[in-house]
Amino acid sequence: MSKKIIIDPITRIEGHLRIDCEIEEGKVKKAWSSGQMWRGIELILKGRDPREAWIFTQRICGVCTTVHALASVRAVENALNLEVPLNAQYIRNMIVTAHAVHDHIVHFYHLSALDWVDITSALKADPKKAASIADGLSSWHLNSHQHLKQVQDKLKAIVSSGQLGIFSNGYWGHPAMKLPPEVNLLATAHYLQALEYQRKANMIVSILGGKTPHIQNLAVGGVANPINPDSQSTLTVERLMYIKTMIDEVGDFVKNVYIPDVCAVGAYYKDWTQYGAGVTNYLSVPDLPLDTKGTEFELPGGYIENGDISTFRPIKSFNDEFFKKGVMESAKHSWYEGNKATHPWEEDTVPKYTDHQPDGKYSWVKSPTFNGKPAQVGPLANVLCMYAAGHEPTKKYVNHVLSMVGKLAGGTIPISALHSTIGRHAARAVRAGVMYDSLVNQWQMLIDNIGKGDTKTFNQPVFPNGVQKGFGFHEAPRGVLSHWIVIEDGKIKNYQCVVPSTWNACPRNEDEAPGPYEASLVGNPVADAEKPLEVLRTIHSFDPCLACAIHLTDPKANKTITVQALDTCR
Amino acid sequence: MVDFDEEGAGIRATVLGLGNILLGDEGVGIRAIERFRERYDVPEWVEIVDGGTAGIDLLPVLRPGAALIIVDAIKPDRGPGTMLRLEDDEVPAFLSAKLSPHQIGLPDLLATAQLLDRVPSKLILLGIEPKSLETGVRLTPELDEKVDGLVEKIADELRQLGIEALDRRLEPSTSQGKRDLPRIFPS
Numbered sequence A: 001m002s003k004k005i006i007i008d009p010i011t012r013i014e015g016h017l018r019i020d021c022e023i024e025e026g027k028v029k030k031a032w033s034s035g036q037m038w039r040g041i042e043l044i045l046k047g048r049d050p051r052e053a054w055i056f057t058q059r060i061c062g063v064c065t066t067v068h069a070l071a072s073v074r075a076v077e078n079a080l081n082l083e084v085p086l087n088a089q090y091i092r093n094m095i096v097t098a099h100a101v102h103d104h105i106v107h108f109y110h111l112s113a114l115d116w117v118d119i120t121s122a123l124k125a126d127p128k129k130a131a132s133i134a135d136g137l138s139s140w141h142l143n144s145h146q147h148l149k150q151v152q153d154k155l156k157a158i159v160s161s162g163q164l165g166i167f168s169n170g171y172w173g174h175p176a177m178k179l180p181p182e183v184n185l186l187a188t189a190h191y192l193q194a195l196e197y198q199r200k201a202n203m204i205v206s207i208l209g210g211k212t213p214h215i216q217n218l219a220v221g222g223v224a225n226p227i228n229p230d231s232q233s234t235l236t237v238e239r240l241m242y243i244k245t246m247i248d249e250v251g252d253f254v255k256n257v258y259i260p261d262v263c264a265v266g267a268y269y270k271d272w273t274q275y276g277a278g279v280t281n282y283l284s285v286p287d288l289p290l291d292t293k294g295t296e297f298e299l300p301g302g303y304i305e306n307g308d309i310s311t312f313r314p315i316k317s318f319n320d321e322f323f324k325k326g327v328m329e330s331a332k333h334s335w336y337e338g339n340k341a342t343h344p345w346e347e348d349t350v351p352k353y354t355d356h357q358p359d360g361k362y363s364w365v366k367s368p369t370f371n372g373k374p375a376q377v378g379p380l381a382n383v384l385c386m387y388a389a390g391h392e393p394t395k396k397y398v399n400h401v402l403s404m405v406g407k408l409a410g411g412t413i414p415i416s417a418l419h420s421t422i423g424r425h426a427a428r429a430v431r432a433g434v435m436y437d438s439l440v441n442q443w444q445m446l447i448d449n450i451g452k453g454d455t456k457t458f459n460q461p462v463f464p465n466g467v468q469k470g471f472g473f474h475e476a477p478r479g480v481l482s483h484w485i486v487i488e489d490g491k492i493k494n495y496q497c498v499v500p501s502t503w504n505a506c507p508r509n510e511d512e513a514p515g516p517y518e519a520s521l522v523g524n525p526v527a528d529a530e531k532p533l534e535v536l537r538t539i540h541s542f543d544p545c546l547a548c549a550i551h552l553t554d555p556k557a558n559k560t561i562t563v564q565a566l567d568t569c570r
Numbered sequence B: 001m002v003d004f005d006e007e008g009a010g011i012r013a014t015v016l017g018l019g020n021i022l023l024g025d026e027g028v029g030i031r032a033i034e035r036f037r038e039r040y041d042v043p044e045w046v047e048i049v050d051g052g053t054a055g056i057d058l059l060p061v062l063r064p065g066a067a068l069i070i071v072d073a074i075k076p077d078r079g080p081g082t083m084l085r086l087e088d089d090e091v092p093a094f095l096s097a098k099l100s101p102h103q104i105g106l107p108d109l110l111a112t113a114q115l116l117d118r119v120p121s122k123l124i125l126l127g128i129e130p131k132s133l134e135t136g137v138r139l140t141p142e143l144d145e146k147v148d149g150l151v152e153k154i155a156d157e158l159r160q161l162g163i164e165a166l167d168r169r170l171e172p173s174t175s176q177g178k179r180d181l182p183r184i185f186p187s
Helices: A041-045 A050-060 A065-080 A086-115 A119-124 A127-137 A145-160 A181-209 A237-268 A321-326 A379-388 A392-409 A421-451 A500-505 A516-521 A533-541 B024-039 B056-061 B106-115 B141-160
Strands: A016-024 A027-035 A287-289 A297-299 A301-305 A308-315 A327-330 A367-370 A467-476 A479-488 A491-498 A547-554 A559-564 B013-017 B046-050 B067-073 B083-087 B122-128
Touching (some): A027 A516, A086 A181, A086 A287, A119 A181, A127 A145, A145 A181, A308 A321, B013 B024, B013 B056
Antiparallel strands (some): B083 B122
């Protein structure tokens, strides 16, 4: 029987992201980013009880689920001026940090490494040489030449059995692939190991959250994790000690595998620091609240304009006016009614589908702006803002990564190199390190607080009559997420989610300024229009949470090539 | 190579339903295992798993030394309701170029299982072609009437593997914990 049957290539979960590029002389001249799916969760929420909004909103996605749950309860708490007990903050913060580490590991190894790593080249590697390269990078216990040889033998066995099968769909042997065979072998071994470590990080989320994806332990006003040192059926110190062993193992992987691998890839692909900067206004929000009101945070956030770190302006609390007033969304090029930029509390969601009109409406994604300008969000924005705020752990990891890449590539790498396609990967690795450090801190703070005899995890919300407005933000793995709610007589009157991929994947705004994806692709090289690996690299570096189809037009050759990034969707 | 916590160490066969129940017939694999569970008693070392839309997270369900029967919707080709049976290396396994975490699918899962030495001792895919993938939690009538046949096929496959699947409609169940399920012939 033929092996060509593909199981359900129709999108199984999400709508597509469609990228159209106009190519001229081997470079992208103009790009359009279009979300092909209507969301509509906001409409479902109208008239419902604000206490249950988080259960609906986290169903926006099957990957970044916890983030929508958290932003939602924060929005309602903000509207009610409701404080959250310390234990609840720490437990939420542990979920946030563990989820982020999990998400970043998966993104690098399982979703984007194969843009840079050629697994088939690993067949030619000398395992001893690979092990000695690995020695120079870290002291990871699974880098021995015996282990690497075992991985290589496995690859060889699969290829020699005639099952090219599993390797038949990558961009193997593409001229833009540059890693030596030994580094490809090392990365392949780590690709497989990462499967186990991402899972350990996610287990922390499921122990605290009840399950993952879609945690079940949140509540407006706290968490539903009762703490009672005398009961076996609650969150006990024994469970917390078990979590700690997993935190340590995951931290080991981040520091000794993930960060060194990103440095090695960055050193071999140093030319990719020149591409993909795009929009260099960076927005991030503070996260991991350390008090009940959300005025002190472990991780700072703020806004940087035009890539200039000295312009950093902090966002300071869950009530921050600078953030509250700065966010607007426009639908000029989106399939909704209305052209003018509107504040999320005033916004509506009335569909007006046309077709893909490059000069008109062409996306289901709206165009958010911060103080009238498009902004890039995500780990790079987060890391640059934390760096600018003088956050010590961030400075430590940034300096470590830049000096390691410099050592491997020969030369000094300035922090400005981060404004790029490969820089976004470096920033994500830095952020994984910072999140690990924070996870350790949050765990300790929870233990200490329980030790003081505080077992409170919930404050009862009370809904007065009349109208209350609130917003909740969260620095999610893909960047700034904010939920905006208007409550009237205890029911939801209006609800808007301004999500990270909206900031990054948005179409042109009211003033025709392109969004971050669109801007980052301009000037991107494309060696082979049939295999636009380079376009994938830049889009991937943002960690898009949508499946993707790419359309390239070559005006001179007068043809359009459609490249479906293979949807074996699940 | 990878050390997963083997909570189900005694499992010798797994029936894995896949699909998105929010997209009509896309969820047929899930509906089939649900109906199978209602209708049949199987030994405790046979696991029935609703895999939903999970991808690589299903790796622990792939157990070397255990048989795996996957029930899933397949790409429309020969008409709605057409069934297909693939086994072992006929089932597509490859690492695909991906742009989003939503794209890690069954071929990636099986390819990764090969790299990790987690290939089931016997792999069977029972596929059925959907009619409609429109949003909605029900199957189309055309697919709904095919589900019984698919359920019988699952039972047949288990019997081929030497595993007893007892039809509850024919004899009272003796297995534990399933007594509350509806039976046509009450004991």
